[in-house]
């Protein structure tokens with residue numbers, strides 16, 4: 001086994017920015033390439049722990065730390081990880097970067113009005129109806145990544161175009177083959 005940890009490709013961006021969608025496409029490509037890989041979607045990790053965590057700042061940070069721990073173990077053992085989690089705070093993104101030595105941060109940049117309009121999970125509608133939500137971008141600020149490894153404009157381009165750009169970047173980094 002190689003001593004270099006496998007990459008952890010972490011999608012960050014607002015709810016509805018496309019983390020899960022692009023993450024699934026990437027996992028399919030990695031599997032097609034026979035790269036050992038795992039998909040760590042924030043929602044699945046929450047489910048695994050019986051949804052014991054809510055959506056406050058502290059609880060979000062706890063969920064991200066759980067994801068980071070799993071990603072580190074997998075990556076150290078040669079499994080490429082794809083993470084879909086909003087990870088909205090500088091503090092926790094710095095924590096993740098400090099723990100993972102082969103970490104690629106992919107920022108899915110999208111205007112808030114686009115995701116509110118998409119409202120894939122109905123969260124934005126619910127937030128506007130209730131007036132309070134713990135929703136990132138509404139009640140909880142999203143810290144714009146300062147030094148992402150790649151930015152994709154997922155509000156302005158098609159998902160296929162975003163994925164093509166992602167693949168080019170990952171080929172360049174040697175994560176996937178041509």
Ligand SMILES: Nc1ncnc2c1ncn2[C@@H]1O[C@H](COP(=O)(O)OP(=O)(O)OP(=O)(O)O)[C@@H](O)[C@H]1O
Pocket residue numbers: 013014015016017018019020021022043084086118120121153154155156157158159160162
């Ligand atoms: N360029 C793009 N990249 C990714 N998704 C896109 C793009 N254009 C449109 N979409 C659509 O936007 C939606 C994104 O939903 P998705 O569930 O992937 O978001 P998410 O970031 O995982 O949200 P959440 O944080 O709530 O889990 C999908 O319906 C997807 O088809």
Ligand SMILES: [Mg+2]
Pocket residue numbers: 019020021041043084
């Ligand atoms: Mg998702």
